[in-house]
Amino acid sequence: MIKAKSTVLIGLQYGDEGKARVMDTMLKDYQIVARFNGGANAGHTLQVGNINIALHQVPSGIFYKDMMLYIGSGCVVNPKKLLEEIKEIKSNGVKIDGRFFISGYVTLIQPHHLLFDEIYGKDIGSTKNGIGPAYADRAMRAKRSEIKNIRFADYIYNNKKFKKMVRDNLAHMEEKHGMTEVDIDKQVDEFDKSVMLIKKYLCKDPLMIESLVEKGKNIFFEGAQSVMLDVVTGATPFVTSSRTIAAAAYTGGDLSNRYHYKTIGVAKAIMSRVGNGPFISELGGEKSENYCAEEGGFAHIKEKEYADAKPEDLLASKEFFDIGKGLRMLTGEYGATTKRPRRIGMLDLVMLRQNCKLNGVDELYINKLDCLVQFNKTRLPGIPIVVGYKLDGRKIDYMPTSVDEAREVKPIIKYFPLIKEDISLFKEYDKLPAEVKGLVEFIEKFVEAKVCGIGVGPEREQFILLPA
Numbered sequence: 001m002i003k004a005k006s007t008v009l010i011g012l013q014y015g016d017e018g019k020a021r022v023m024d025t026m027l028k029d030y031q032i033v034a035r036f037n038g039g040a041n042a043g044h045t046l047q048v049g050n051i052n053i054a055l056h057q058v059p060s061g062i063f064y065k066d067m068m069l070y071i072g073s074g075c076v077v078n079p080k081k082l083l084e085e086i087k088e089i090k091s092n093g094v095k096i097d098g099r100f101f102i103s104g105y106v107t108l109i110q111p112h113h114l115l116f117d118e119i120y121g122k123d124i125g126s127t128k129n130g131i132g133p134a135y136a137d138r139a140m141r142a143k144r145s146e147i148k149n150i151r152f153a154d155y156i157y158n159n160k161k162f163k164k165m166v167r168d169n170l171a172h173m174e175e176k177h178g179m180t181e182v183d184i185d186k187q188v189d190e191f192d193k194s195v196m197l198i199k200k201y202l203c204k205d206p207l208m209i210e211s212l213v214e215k216g217k218n219i220f221f222e223g224a225q226s227v228m229l230d231v232v233t234g235a236t237p238f239v240t241s242s243r244t245i246a247a248a249a250y251t252g253g254d255l256s257n258r259y260h261y262k263t264i265g266v267a268k269a270i271m272s273r274v275g276n277g278p279f280i281s282e283l284g285g286e287k288s289e290n291y292c293a294e295e296g297g298f299a300h301i302k303e304k305e306y307a308d309a310k311p312e313d314l315l316a317s318k319e320f321f322d323i324g325k326g327l328r329m330l331t332g333e334y335g336a337t338t339k340r341p342r343r344i345g346m347l348d349l350v351m352l353r354q355n356c357k358l359n360g361v362d363e364l365y366i367n368k369l370d371c372l373v374q375f376n377k378t379r380l381p382g383i384p385i386v387v388g389y390k391l392d393g394r395k396i397d398y399m400p401t402s403v404d405e406a407r408e409v410k411p412i413i414k415y416f417p418l419i420k421e422d423i424s425l426f427k428e429y430d431k432l433p434a435e436v437k438g439l440v441e442f443i444e445k446f447v448e449a450k451v452c453g454i455g456v457g458p459e460r461e462q463f464i465l466l467p468a
């Protein structure tokens, strides 16, 4: 008989849906938090009391004293960045040693991966964390290939051999890609030192997670990035390089799927996306995509947009592009560190339904519902939400698998009653205005997943659980 439960949490759109705050309400029932995909490309800030910690690679349960934290084999790890993160955690008086483990199978992000991503990641606007090149090297396998993947356990077991490999890989970059500025000795030494300093977190036993869960420990899998950025089913090439879907928790988290208990999906009521690629419900379509990509995204950073126009004036415009811009300003949709503008879109229920179904979402959480109030400042007849797609004049109810075809899709918009009141101070679902409850019920029916909670503001307490 299975004693423990395994829960998987994923983002259902393009990332930045507010997954951490949903997790935060749930972790008290779990003893292990694990990452199963990606690396330092993920990121959010956790705040408890007056402590603020930016997490990129360490799983989110860090503030729970006895929580075990695990980075699964599906991840890629940047040793130097991880050390910086651990240092920040420790400097805030939070204990991590003895409860943090990294699978020996994880691929190490080597210095050449970062260099490679710096040049080639530009094409798709990567986070420059070396994610794509590292996963690519992992998939190459070839013994004679010039560039070689290195797993954590291998590096520790045969340090000399693999240190040389790091050097060769870097030298190869210099030779083949003309990078003469690279200080190879410095980079290799720094890398080696960092790997050796995280050696104490190495998990050599592939059965560790399985046996803990078998003994009754509950595990929570924290998805990074989101399903629309999945390397296989996302809009290639504008995706990340790992599998981000719920099922990947088991392949990348080193547990058999027999323990699966439930899948939690997180979405937000006004969508946003970083980087290029199709975004059917984008306000301002291609114009917005190009605008947000100008000068690598830096042409219209937060301060610049505020200096250029007042958000209220933009919202009053007839153009969807301007409305998107005004919404971005009023809902704070900028890169947390880069301040680059995120592309803004209407809530797309066709996409949400597809992702709820393909990931078997049992519980749906919708953040930023309060932001819909901003539509009161527009001239639109209501809150615009995408409820259908048109392709070549025909109605379709899925996102085409071809990226180019997806770009041809036109959204069918339904206008929902405007929400007249500021809902950010509400605490109980039943007391919310009828427009909000009507919308939530519509979403539930449309996507065929139970809405279990809504976010009505950025603060911890601005989160309303729905009656069961």
Ligand code: IMP
Binding pocket: 014, 015, 016, 041, 042, 043, 124, 125, 126, 127, 128, 129, 130, 131, 132, 224, 225, 229, 238, 239, 240, 241, 274, 275, 276
């Ligand atoms: P990479 O994962 O750094 O290779 O970047 C690939 C694409 O995924 C780029 O468009 C990134 O902006 C996007 N991306 C990667 N991680 C995240 C995330 O955590 N949130 C949102 N977008 C992300």
